Amino acid sequence: MNKPATTRDPEQTRLRIMEAATDLFVEQGFSSVTMSQLASAAGVTKSLIHHHFGSKERLWEAVKEHAFEQYFSAQMAMLEEAGEPDAGLLRASVEAYFHYLKANPKAVRLFAWTHLEGDTSCGDMDAQLMGAGAEWVRQAQQRGLLRADVNPTHIVATFVMTCTQWFEAKCHHQHWPGMGSDEAFLEDFLKIFMAGVAPRD
Amino acid sequence: MNKPATTRDPEQTRLRIMEAATDLFVEQGFSSVTMSQLASAAGVTKSLIHHHFGSKERLWEAVKEHAFEQYFSAQMAMLEEAGEPDAGLLRASVEAYFHYLKANPKAVRLFAWTHLEGDTSCGDMDAQLMGAGAEWVRQAQQRGLLRADVNPTHIVATFVMTCTQWFEAKCHHQHWPGMGSDEAFLEDFLKIFMAGVAPRD
DNA sequence: AAGCTTATTGACCGGTCGGCCAGTTAGCAT
DNA sequence: ATGCTAACTGGCCGACCGGTCAATAAGCTT
Known part of the structure; x- marks a missing residue:
C-alpha cells in the first residue's frame, strides 16, 4: 500500500517545485524570480520545471490556482460552520477571517500580487x-x-x-506612532464595526 | 524671463523621463519594466536615462520619492484646512481622503508596490x-x-x-455580486464608520 | 571666435534570461 | 529479458537585460 522508496516520484517532484515556487513568487512577485532561482530552490533542473509545467507563466498560474483553492475551501468551511445568522456570529466571523489571514501570510501576499496584476482568475470563487x-x-x-x-x-x-489591508500593508503602518498589536487593532476595529452595523435606535 | 526655445532642456528631459517611468512602474512594477521600454516611452535613449538618474534602481527611487512628496503635501494641506475637531469634519476627512485616492490611482498603485517591496522609505512622512x-x-x-x-x-x-484597499483591490471586488459604485460604497462605509465612532450612550 | 561643460547619441559589452533539445535512465507492462 | 513511456539531465541557444564608453554637439562664458 505504502509507496516504494523509488528514486523517481513525479508527484512529489511537482509538489516540491510548487512549494519552492510559491515561496519565491510570494516573496518577490512573478517577474523578478528567475527559472534558475526556482530550479535551485526546488533542487531540480530548469528543464524539469519546463517538463512539468511548460513555462514560467504556467507555473505561476498553477501556484495561484492552488492557493486560491486552499483559500476558497477554508473560507467556505468557515462560512458553513458559522451556522444561523446572529450578531455575535458576525463578530466571530470577523475574528476568524482576521486570524486566518494572520496565519496565512503567503496567501495575503499572493492576493496583493494578483490585485496589482489585475488578475481576475479567482473571480468566480470569490464572487x-x-x-x-x-x-x-x-x-x-x-x-x-x-x-x-x-x-x-x-x-x-x-x-x-x-x-x-491590515496584513498587506503591515510593513507600512507597523511603525506608525500609537499603532497597537494585531489583537489590539482587531479589538478596536471590532468595537467600531460592531457598533456601526448594530440596528439603529 | 521666459525660457528660450532651445533644443536642449535637461530639466524638461528629466521630467519626461520621470513621467514615463512613473506610468510604466505604476502599471507593471519595478522588475518587469526594462530600460529600453523606459527609453522609448520617454522618447530618449537608454544612455540618457543613465546620465540623468544613474541606474534603474535610482530612477525607481526618484519616482517613488516624488510621488510620496506629492501625497504628503496634499494630505498635509487637507489636514490643515480641516480645522478644529468636529464630528462632521471627520466625515468630511474620510470623504476627502477617499476622493483623493479616487483622483490619484497612480499613487494608489505605487503604494501597493511599495507595500509588497517592504519599502519603508516613506515611513517618516507617513508617521x-x-x-x-x-x-x-x-x-x-x-x-x-x-x-x-x-x-x-x-x-x-x-x-x-x-x-x-477599496482602490487597490478594485479589479478584484468590482465584480462581486451586489457591490455598488464608489459613491454607494463610500456612503455605506460612512454610515457604519460614523455610527461606530460616535460617543457611547 | 575659442574653449569649457554637459546633454545626448549609438555602438557595444558581458551576463543572464526563458526555453529547447538530444540523450540518459528509472519504472513498468508484457 | 525486452521495449516503451516518461522522468530527468546537461548543454546550448538567440534574445535581451542593465550598463558603459567614446564621440558628438548644443549652450554658456569669456
Missing part, C-alpha cells in the same frame, strides 16, 4: 464566497440583528478589506 | 501624517465628539485602510 457572506448578512438584517439601511455586500466588504 | 491625524481624533475624543474607548490611531487607520 461565490462574497455572495454567501452577503446572503448571511441579509438574513441577519431581516431578523433585525443588523441595521438594514446598508448594502449587505458592503458590510462584508468593509471588514474583509480592512483585515486584508 | 508624521498619522501622528497629526491621530492627534486630531484625540482632541475630538476629549471634547466628547467621538467615543474615547478606542485608540485614536486605530480610528484613523481603519478608514485609511478601508479607502486604500
Whole structure:
C-alpha cells in the first residue's frame, strides 16, 4: 500500500517545485524570480520545471490556482460552520477571517500580487464566497440583528478589506506612532464595526 | 524671463523621463519594466536615462520619492484646512481622503508596490501624517465628539485602510455580486464608520 | 571666435534570461 | 529479458537585460 522508496516520484517532484515556487513568487512577485532561482530552490533542473509545467507563466498560474483553492475551501468551511445568522456570529466571523489571514501570510501576499496584476482568475470563487457572506448578512438584517439601511455586500466588504489591508500593508503602518498589536487593532476595529452595523435606535 | 526655445532642456528631459517611468512602474512594477521600454516611452535613449538618474534602481527611487512628496503635501494641506475637531469634519476627512485616492490611482498603485517591496522609505512622512491625524481624533475624543474607548490611531487607520484597499483591490471586488459604485460604497462605509465612532450612550 | 561643460547619441559589452533539445535512465507492462 | 513511456539531465541557444564608453554637439562664458 505504502509507496516504494523509488528514486523517481513525479508527484512529489511537482509538489516540491510548487512549494519552492510559491515561496519565491510570494516573496518577490512573478517577474523578478528567475527559472534558475526556482530550479535551485526546488533542487531540480530548469528543464524539469519546463517538463512539468511548460513555462514560467504556467507555473505561476498553477501556484495561484492552488492557493486560491486552499483559500476558497477554508473560507467556505468557515462560512458553513458559522451556522444561523446572529450578531455575535458576525463578530466571530470577523475574528476568524482576521486570524486566518494572520496565519496565512503567503496567501495575503499572493492576493496583493494578483490585485496589482489585475488578475481576475479567482473571480468566480470569490464572487461565490462574497455572495454567501452577503446572503448571511441579509438574513441577519431581516431578523433585525443588523441595521438594514446598508448594502449587505458592503458590510462584508468593509471588514474583509480592512483585515486584508491590515496584513498587506503591515510593513507600512507597523511603525506608525500609537499603532497597537494585531489583537489590539482587531479589538478596536471590532468595537467600531460592531457598533456601526448594530440596528439603529 | 521666459525660457528660450532651445533644443536642449535637461530639466524638461528629466521630467519626461520621470513621467514615463512613473506610468510604466505604476502599471507593471519595478522588475518587469526594462530600460529600453523606459527609453522609448520617454522618447530618449537608454544612455540618457543613465546620465540623468544613474541606474534603474535610482530612477525607481526618484519616482517613488516624488510621488510620496506629492501625497504628503496634499494630505498635509487637507489636514490643515480641516480645522478644529468636529464630528462632521471627520466625515468630511474620510470623504476627502477617499476622493483623493479616487483622483490619484497612480499613487494608489505605487503604494501597493511599495507595500509588497517592504519599502519603508516613506515611513517618516507617513508617521508624521498619522501622528497629526491621530492627534486630531484625540482632541475630538476629549471634547466628547467621538467615543474615547478606542485608540485614536486605530480610528484613523481603519478608514485609511478601508479607502486604500477599496482602490487597490478594485479589479478584484468590482465584480462581486451586489457591490455598488464608489459613491454607494463610500456612503455605506460612512454610515457604519460614523455610527461606530460616535460617543457611547 | 575659442574653449569649457554637459546633454545626448549609438555602438557595444558581458551576463543572464526563458526555453529547447538530444540523450540518459528509472519504472513498468508484457 | 525486452521495449516503451516518461522522468530527468546537461548543454546550448538567440534574445535581451542593465550598463558603459567614446564621440558628438548644443549652450554658456569669456
